[in-house]
Amino acid sequence: MSKSLQAIRGMNDILPEQTPLWRYFEGTVARLLDNYGYRQIRMPIVEFTELFKRSIGEVTDIVEKEMYTFDDRNGDSLTLRPEGTAACVRAVLEHGITGGGQVQKLWYIGPMFRHERPQKGRYRQFHQIGLEVFNLEGPDIDAELIVMTWRLWGELGLRDAVKLELNSLGTSESRGRYREALVEFLSGHVDKLDEDSQRRLKTNPLRVLDTKNPETQAILVDAPKMADYLDDESRAHFEGLKARLDAVGIPYVINPKLVRGLDYYSKTVFEWVTDKLGAQGTVCAGGRYDGLVEQMGGKPTPGVGFAMGIERLVLMLEALDKVPEELARQVDVYLCAFGEAAELAALALSERVRDQLPSLRLQINAGGGSFKSQFKKADKSGALYALILGDDELAQQVVGFKPLRGQGEQQSIAWDALAAHLATCVVQG
Template structure:
């Protein structure tokens, strides 16, 4: 688990602001969820034989003896909240999003921590491939907004219905059992508990064995085929390139029909930066009436690492201060605070620091320069007497100006 220091938070805020504005433009509303849920919720939704539940969850008993878990992902808690507050009745559609920390006891890697942050997007009571396409196109628009569209690619697959997967699972297990000794140790374990996850193995020998294995696409029913074809047609119409990856299965039991991942080759072996899919059975599984649902989640740390790796950090984020106010002399502190508040009223977007702690003009200017500010405002006894303010460029060409107090807001607006 890691700290996010002040020097890094501007990029976090830029990313979160960009996502919130984009989701708002598509009509999605934010939902805020607790980070602790009943352990049983995750066992029922994610699956008891998944790696997350078996090995990665932070689980503890509270003082009442109830088993609680720090959320390892957001979808289960979101569905629980929608059901608990009666938001899914009557077939009313909902489009929501959330962000915040998730917790998994994984091996820390570059851009992946045991406390990590996700933004999740979920939709309910919409069953067609059009909403699947909207979510994918929405994420594509975000990559373009962030300048990442050339380094991420979309992978798609369909997992069909639960009956389709059961028939396929039987054929896959039969095929792999005949080659059991050739499988890596992790795949041997998964063959007994969650055989579809063998398809996602990173072991090269196992991947070679899978080249001749039965294909899930051959086991899909007509409705699943039609849904997937409809999604592909919509993405084609929008001009979004994609790759159909028959081994893409995702690591959570609740997925069915559409699954997708956005991947990059810029971050090493852990290349997934955004993933999701359809989970039509999950609402009913948690005790609600059947309701179609689809969503995705993106890892903030990995996307920020990608932005930094590609040098796509907006230049303005490097500067945290626009103007630094230097004061010296009797009454200058009071006059400085009055000026500062007037400027904040007139220019609410300006980042203004008022020097605190006293010191000579020289020492104050050193701090002004170190702050990264573009301009220093100078308020000494002479300026107060004349009701004027000095404006000194620190990082742009130009000479110091001395202008009337009342003209300062307009002049700074021009300069900034």
């Protein structure tokens, strides 16, 4: 017997029962970003591999071990995008939309791909909403990104479940001085470092700070601190960011070990973390990358952004019981029609009602069936009310109106009065 076809491990179907919550979350974020003046950009899922090697860094875990890379028929090396910032920078450079100092405030949404060990909240195909801002170099725009996410957590009911962690990586020069000091310190303890940290010491030593190994974490207690190596510009920038967060009243903690996993970050880095999802605690993260555009062939251009994981935030909404009740109901009204003449009238009547009530979720029974079977489908749909149209109703040009979720007797409503009645019972009520 041939093996049944299945989805690739770590690449999941999002089923109809799940999509209402996804659409609610995505719609909430989209409205918020519109209100703050951000515009959507859509980039390809596949890019030339060189893009990610040049931007993320060849010695990062993502490029070394996690990318889905293949040669196409032309012999070009292509990669399914593992993150969105590099692709967004490529797009703004290619189309020249940041030239001449133009400020761009952009956002995007879509799947990303990394070959990781699948677990709850970490998948090989995962979905992100990302923001990128170009040609603004002050701490005010860094603060705006964080303030927006704080407002989002409030709208979703998640503020009590997340914590903001901040750090500054300084400029490339100050980070270089810190890197030298860190390597010198860790080299004196190399025999006590875990295997992964020993490898990172030679390739990307700042990532050692991000280790989860308790023995290595104990060694890092006495390691040099990035704050002691910051240049005056970076220190002033970081103080300006903290002052703005304090002014709004957003709580935060300074995490000197927060470095992020990508080479392009500089100055501000931040993460929103939670303890509600087990090991996968980061739900939104980002920072400043003032050298990335130039590194990719453009003119010096300040940049800052973040990405949030949709899967993890959807899991949080479910775990904390923050899913709006109305999402469980996908149909407001179910129209049952009995006989061909009633079915024809039901179709015309339903379209007339939709013209008058565009937001009404009205489903017409399809496939015929007895009175009992149609009512069973009406109940299963989750609708609040059933409409009944048979020969008697057709003759009198009325429709039966029956509550399905509460008290109330069935009544007859004239066709011309149906939209107004539904507006009172469903749309407004």
